[in-house]
Amino acid sequence: MFVLLLTAGLGMVVLLSVLFAPHIRKYAAGGVCMSQVRLDGKTALITGANTGIGKETAQDLAARGARVVLACRDVEKGEEAAADIRSKVPGAKVEVRELDLADTCSIRAFAQRFLKEVNHLHILVNNAGVMMCPYMKTTDGFEMQLGVNHLGHFLLTYLLIGLLKRSAPARVVVVSSWAHVFGWIRFHDLQSLGSYNSGLAYCQSKLANVLFVRELARRLAGSDVTVNSVHPGSVCSDLVRHSTVMSLLFALFSILLKTPREGAQTSVYCSVAEELYPVSGKHFSDCATAFVAPQGRSDKTARQLWDVSCELLGIEWE
Template identity: 85%
Template sequence: MKLGVQALKLVLYSLKYAAGGVCLSTARLDGKTALITGANCGIGRETALDLASRGARVILACRDIEKGEETAAEIRRRVGGAQVEVRELDLADTCSIRAFAQRFLREVNHLHILINNAGVMMCPYMKTADGFEMHLGVNHLGHFLLTYLLIGLLKRSAPARVVVVSSLAHYFGWIRFHDLHSQGSYNSGLAYCQSKLANVLFTRELSHRLTGSNVTVNTLHPGTVRSELVRHSTVMSLLFTLFSMFLKTPREGAQTSIYCAVAEELHSISGKHFSDCAPASIAPQGRCDETARKLWDVSCELLGIEWD
């Protein structure tokens, strides 16, 4: 009997631990505009729902318009008077990113919150429309270009925030400058980790460049979340199914994204990393300014842009 009670306590403790931190901010976002990539499912959808409930105009940037519209309709049903829009964006195609930004800048006057949320994980070797390895192309380069195209609007709308969804996986990543696109060898897990480290390094360098602009940028680890992200890996899908009770729900996984987007105490905090709505450590390779600057320069070269 005692053993059963102890086992139950362990399960309950594990579930509480897995749920992680909760954003306690009650900040309103009336009159504010937020843009969230990959917001048609998972933590992106939950983040959009929360920001809409705070009064923000929320724009869902999705590759799958049909799913995006379904999400927008659900948010409108759950939040009376919700201002939700859906716009097409394929982060695996720089032409799509540029077209999206061009229309966005023409039709939207302010942008206060940009959440770079979309991502791919452990997919088989594929290239984007521009020939980039898929993880690096979508998770890093796609968001790099999107942020570049919208940074002027963010500055004009300041105070503003950029939130970058990274992962604890950045600890296991290295920027392989000699083979960024994994043409010499490919491991889906390592490619994912490299892209998540790139998120952290991008945030580090961007925060330096935004000094004095009243635009902040922070990165976060959402936790291990039950989502569609592992669909490309049979092993990970099986593990996620077996241990689903210990994983975060999308709503729980969205809490740190929401925290970084709205928490009043972060109004001047930039270049930091968060997990469970609290500051978190960054891997040594994610704290190297030289690597961050080099990756920045290489990214600009690959994308054909100049970002001073």
């Protein structure tokens, strides 16, 4: 009897999904960046831009006339992405540079070369990330998700902040997630050495993104460089490849997922929208301001995380 009811229930769900698919997809797609602003003469740098929302963000900014640098760990895949963008956007100015956010030496080498060869930087999109991977460490011994999602981008932004200020007005966009709501900064075990849960570690790293934006915005006040975080939504991508459960859920409810292009809309919005020129330290989703969990609004936690991050990276950021 239970099996029959379950089968009937699933059948009804499938039937309703088919019948209402167009309406469901329209709702799931979320907000769209309506700005028509051009970026001729502007330079944008996007991490993890060889696939997913990073690639779509790069394509949109390139279509607006920007010089777009794709910072990728896998240069070969990056070149494939660049070629695809050029095929869709005639005259697109895109280039690929190697950057491994799991290795501070790679980050420093990237920044050193970038600063020598690029005179301006108007948009920095900290997009790359890893999600719910098995426990592993970066080259420098950081827990992988915290190391890539937070510390790697923290160091990259630190190394490029002078160029951003000289290029002002400029913007920094940090791709976070609604998952920050479930995150807590475990200062007593930041690297998850005592215990490790891949989901909670991911949430911690996404909360770290929000807190980084909060503190950086405070420190950049009056500099004409703004910084905001974004939640792209649930996007159909290979980001969930490390989680069998998430992969299964994404397959079952694919109709509710955004395409990479739809997921990139808020990153594009925060990069170009004229009305956001003075806005800094905020969190966005679907091209509008979004909810931030109480732990993401704590100035005390943001400052403490900032100090700990500087200590771990061996830098002094006044």
